[in-house]
Amino acid sequence: MVGTDLRQQLNNYIQSMRDQGILDSQFQSVQALKTEENPHFVLETITGFCSDADNGIAQMTRYLEGPVVDFTNLTGLSHFLRGSSSSIGGVRMALACRDLRRASEANNKQGCIEGMARLKHEYNSLKEGLNNISQIERQLIGNAQRGRQ
Amino acid sequence: MSCEFVYEHMDAASAASSSTKGVMENVEQPHVLAVDDNLIDRKLIEQLLINSSCKVTTAENGRRALEFLGLGDDQNNTLESRVSKVNLIITDYCMPGMTGYELLKRIKQESSVMKEVPVVIVSSENVPTRINKCLEEGAQMFMLKPLKQSDVKKLRCQLMNS
Numbered sequence: 001m002v003g004t005d006l007r008q009q010l011n012n013y014i015q016s017m018r019d020q021g022i023l024d025s026q027f028q029s030v031q032a033l034k035t036e037e038n039p040h041f042v043l044e045t046i047t048g049f050c051s052d053a054d055n056g057i058a059q060m061t062r063y064l065e066g067p068v069v070d071f072t073n074l075t076g077l078s079h080f081l082r083g084s085s086s087s088i089g090g091v092r093m094a095l096a097c098r099d100l101r102r103a104s105e106a107n108n109k110q111g112c113i114e115g116m117a118r119l120k121h122e123y124n125s126l127k128e129g130l131n132n133i134s135q136i137e138r139q140l141i142g143n144a145q146r147g148r149q
Numbered sequence: 150m151s152c153e154f155v156y157e158h159m160d161a162a163s164a165a166s167s168s169t170k171g172v173m174e175n176v177e178q179p180h181v182l183a184v185d186d187n188l189i190d191r192k193l194i195e196q197l198l199i200n201s202s203c204k205v206t207t208a209e210n211g212r213r214a215l216e217f218l219g220l221g222d223d224q225n226n227t228l229e230s231r232v233s234k235v236n237l238i239i240t241d242y243c244m245p246g247m248t249g250y251e252l253l254k255r256i257k258q259e260s261s262v263m264k265e266v267p268v269v270i271v272s273s274e275n276v277p278t279r280i281n282k283c284l285e286e287g288a289q290m291f292m293l294k295p296l297k298q299s300d301v302k303k304l305r306c307q308l309m310n311s
Contacts, residue, residue: 032298044192045192087294
């Protein structure tokens with residue numbers, strides 16, 4: 001029964017993130033890729049995403065805060081992170097990346113400052129949610145491994 | 150001259166194989182080269198392909214993809230290859246350095262059997278001029294990211310069984 005409750009807990013949590021618009025159906029498509037041969041797939045994807053996003057946002061902040069704004073690299077990185085967030089289902093973060101990219105392409109410094117702040121906000125919400133999902137996911141994997149003895 | 154291929158630059162997911170097959174033959178486990186600069190997208194496409202019984206090699210840019218295919222600038226290209234290492238190439242369009250379109254052009258310029266390998270371009274953006282440009286250059290298909298399992302199944306059916 002514990003296993004069923006945990007799975008239900010995970011589904012409920014994901015649904016609430018969808019209701020808030022933080023995640024879209026793509027996250028469940030990612031979940032669907034998990035197999036018995038690769039039980040850590042979702043965890044690894046989340047870890048990889050957060051690592052890329054942490055580094056990317058730190059770098060973009062440096063590009064924006066330099067004496068001269070590096071719009072070219074800012075554009076490139078916001079495109080890159082838009083891809084990552086979209087692929088993991090982080091729809092609100094993806095939109096924030098898109099808007100930041102547009103501001104950067106227009107060499108609009110103020111727009112980029114605002115866009116960056118919004119991106120950080122969206123990423124923090126998404127990251128918190130993904131970390132919570134990871135915790136439940138880890139328990140599920142642990143239970144499954146124990147159950148297979 | 151013998152054309153023995155040593156499989157280099159393989160990622161964890163792919164195993165070395167000694168089989169040499171024609172490009173479009175109906176192989177049990179097609180070998181796909183997936184090219185994308187984005188780590189998450191590489192991970193997703195790799196798992197999608199593994200779940201569709203494909204062998205996968207991933208590359209993070211066009212230069213590494215060409216090296217894997219034996220078409221790198223500093224590689225000996227004078228051998229007329231009778232076989233290709235891969236049955237399909239899937240490449241992202243937007244990549245720094247060499248774009249997927251440039252990679253496609255490079256492959257299609259080959260005089261060897263490499264130019265017969267189907268190349269699928271994927272992109273997160275639906276830009277008709279971009280799509281047409283790729284199809285005109287010889288891309289087999291253009292697909293929108295993120296790919297779904299159904300996309301990969303369709304790809305497999307259409308390209309591997311002709």
